[in-house]
Amino acid sequence: MLICATCAVERDEPLPDLCPICTDERQYVPEDGQRWLTLDGLSGEGHKVTTTENEPGLFGLSTGPKVGIGQTAQLVVTPAGSLLWDPVGFVDDAAVEAVLAQGPVLAIAASHPHMFGVQVEWSHRLGNVPVLVSEADRQWLGRHDPAIQTWSGSKTITEGLTLHQTGGHFPGSAVAHWAAGAEGEGVLLTGDSVFPNPDRTSVAFMRSYPNRLPLSGAVALRIAAQLGTLQFNRIYGNFNNVIADRARDVLQASAERHAAWCRGDFDHLT
Ligand SMILES: [Zn+2]
Numbered sequence: 001m002l003i004c005a006t007c008a009v010e011r012d013e014p015l016p017d018l019c020p021i022c023t024d025e026r027q028y029v030p031e032d033g034q035r036w037l038t039l040d041g042l043s044g045e046g047h048k049v050t051t052t053e054n055e056p057g058l059f060g061l062s063t064g065p066k067v068g069i070g071q072t073a074q075l076v077v078t079p080a081g082s083l084l085w086d087p088v089g090f091v092d093d094a095a096v097e098a099v100l101a102q103g104p105v106l107a108i109a110a111s112h113p114h115m116f117g118v119q120v121e122w123s124h125r126l127g128n129v130p131v132l133v134s135e136a137d138r139q140w141l142g143r144h145d146p147a148i149q150t151w152s153g154s155k156t157i158t159e160g161l162t163l164h165q166t167g168g169h170f171p172g173s174a175v176a177h178w179a180a181g182a183e184g185e186g187v188l189l190t191g192d193s194v195f196p197n198p199d200r201t202s203v204a205f206m207r208s209y210p211n212r213l214p215l216s217g218a219v220a221l222r223i224a225a226q227l228g229t230l231q232f233n234r235i236y237g238n239f240n241n242v243i244a245d246r247a248r249d250v251l252q253a254s255a256e257r258h259a260a261w262c263r264g265d266f267d268h269l270t
């Protein structure tokens with residue numbers, strides 16, 4: 001198994017010349033070309049996983065120095081066990097110990113293929129726990145394993161913790177809804193289909209972030225309508241970007257603004 005240096009998604013050998021995830025229009029191969037990494041090589045360079053408590057029962061796991069895209073994974077801890085969401089592209093014994101210190105892991109799931117990280121490696125080290133992959137995005141898997149289980153629509157991990165397929169950034173893009181989060185008002189963990197912006201009062205809906213390719217207004221409104229049926233007050237993105245409160249209102253208003261710009265309502269401002 002090797003890891004793409006740009007997206008940090010694990011891949012079986014024989015390796016392709018270029019990472020398929022990075023050659024897709026949503027990503028990019030850097031100017032200095034394709035590079036593949038190993039876990040031992042990353043350990044030797046001093047990479048580690050650091051854990052931060054975001055709120056009671058929710059921990060962020062990030063790589064430092066960052067590996068690949070450098071997302072922050074989320075560990076959602078419930079009385080029945082944990083969900084590891086958007087797993088990072090590196091794992092070592094200390095990281096596994098930190099995760100298991102919060103109890104057994106029920107499943108690993110990613111919001112979309114850019115966030116697969118070394119999900120199968122995490123599974124093996126956590127006792128071969130299921131790796132849940134959206135059926136619509138299984139073609140993007142770089143590493144195949146019996147631990148992988150595909151799903152569509154919605155998938156309950158345990159009571160109060162459910163995955164919902166929204167589509168958008170990828171057809172299989174998903175969010176995780178954690179009902180007990182935000183002091184019982186509910187939390188959404190999102191990937192790139194709903195991206196909390198730096199202003200902390202709006203979210204973006206994009207097919208590509210690095211290459212600045214928006215989703216349509218209709219898709220933004222569809223995602224907001226679907227997620228509007230859930231109870232939540234806070235959204236965590238996967239880069240420590242958070243809508244701390246009133247997140248349902250923020251999501252709806254952002255989708256309406258996005259659709260209005262796509263329609264040309266604000267062309268007089270351009
Ligand atoms: Zn890649």
Ligand SMILES: [Zn+2]
Nearest residue numbers: 112114169192
């Ligand atoms: Zn993405």
